[in-house]
Amino acid sequence: MKVLVTGAAGMLGTDVCKVMASRGHLVTASARANGEGEIRPGFLPLDITDTAACREQIRALCPDAILHCAAWTNVDGAERDLEGAYRGNALGAWNVASAAAAVGAIMVYVSTDFVFDGEKGTPYTEFDRVNPLGAYGASKEAGEQLVRQTLPHRHIIARTSWLFGIHGKNFVTTIQRLAQKLPEVPVVSDQVGCPTFTPDLAGKLADLLEAPLLPGTYHISNAGHCSWFAFAQAIVKKSELKTPVVPITGAEYAEKFNSPTRRPAFSPLRPLALEMRGMNDLRPWEDALDRYLVTLADNPSR
Ligand SMILES: NC(=O)c1ccc[n+]([C@@H]2O[C@H](COP(=O)([O-])OP(=O)(O)OC[C@H]3O[C@@H](n4cnc5c(N)ncnc54)[C@H](OP(=O)(O)O)[C@@H]3O)[C@@H](O)[C@H]2O)c1
Numbered sequence: 001m002k003v004l005v006t007g008a009a010g011m012l013g014t015d016v017c018k019v020m021a022s023r024g025h026l027v028t029a030s031a032r033a034n035g036e037g038e039i040r041p042g043f044l045p046l047d048i049t050d051t052a053a054c055r056e057q058i059r060a061l062c063p064d065a066i067l068h069c070a071a072w073t074n075v076d077g078a079e080r081d082l083e084g085a086y087r088g089n090a091l092g093a094w095n096v097a098s099a100a101a102a103v104g105a106i107m108v109y110v111s112t113d114f115v116f117d118g119e120k121g122t123p124y125t126e127f128d129r130v131n132p133l134g135a136y137g138a139s140k141e142a143g144e145q146l147v148r149q150t151l152p153h154r155h156i157i158a159r160t161s162w163l164f165g166i167h168g169k170n171f172v173t174t175i176q177r178l179a180q181k182l183p184e185v186p187v188v189s190d191q192v193g194c195p196t197f198t199p200d201l202a203g204k205l206a207d208l209l210e211a212p213l214l215p216g217t218y219h220i221s222n223a224g225h226c227s228w229f230a231f232a233q234a235i236v237k238k239s240e241l242k243t244p245v246v247p248i249t250g251a252e253y254a255e256k257f258n259s260p261t262r263r264p265a266f267s268p269l270r271p272l273a274l275e276m277r278g279m280n281d282l283r284p285w286e287d288a289l290d291r292y293l294v295t296l297a298d299n300p301s302r
Pocket of ligand 1: 007008012031032070072073092111113140162
């Protein structure tokens, strides 16, 4: 399969490229110019907010599938710049979907547990009603809608949560750094979700593209769920650090770090669509964390 990956220099995009290439697919990795305005070597230059560029590049490449990993991912920044978040997450997805439609490509759109309000009390399935609490979740949900409308028969919406991977800054490395620096690490205990290892998610996206296409929405995360506090405790323990992790509330965090975002209190994703297709074999998040820590130890420069 010939595939195009957007946002290929990001945390998930890097692993998606690796996994797809390891399975014998022909991968084109695209990325926008870096912060200095320079084209990133080895990447097809593509800014997803540029409608004409998306149309031209995708027509020229004519991929079978597009794995859309590019996004506005700054959750607090979205509250401060709503238009920017919608440009990245809604217009960007719309541009890519429309260009995919023109060449008959399948599009994989990566979405988030932040489309839910966290009030349900049990894990969310793909058939639960969305109700984002903040601008990031709303802009991602707008992207979902645009992809469904533009590519009704050729889309996969893959909702995931709490990503950690070797190619980006993430909660695991942040906790390790804080545990080496502070006498104790305060972590939010009243928000619960599913930590997800990016190579595991990338593998499941590949499985879905290689299986007969059933277009629709899929929840994909590692198995199990926990609070940020329990996740941090596991990180500290498995990293053989001794620093105590102390629980704080989401409200205390928001005040301490000046975060304007309302976050869902309980947003684990149940992968009902994968379960129904017999494709739900993602490992528990604790095992994925073990794997990640081994990978980190093998790549000390990360
Ligand atoms: N991280 C999480 O916990 C999490 C949870 C649920 C869902 N997701 C979703 O998972 C996907 C991947 O996230 P990630 O964690 O891998 O984020 P990431 O590391 O921030 O990667 C996102 C990439 O998108 C690129 N990008 C942003 N705007 C762009 C534009 N206009 N044109 C082209 N590229 C652009 C960024 O480029 P620059 O480097 O130039 O900024 C970056 O490389 C996103 O759709 C995100 O919403 C993430």
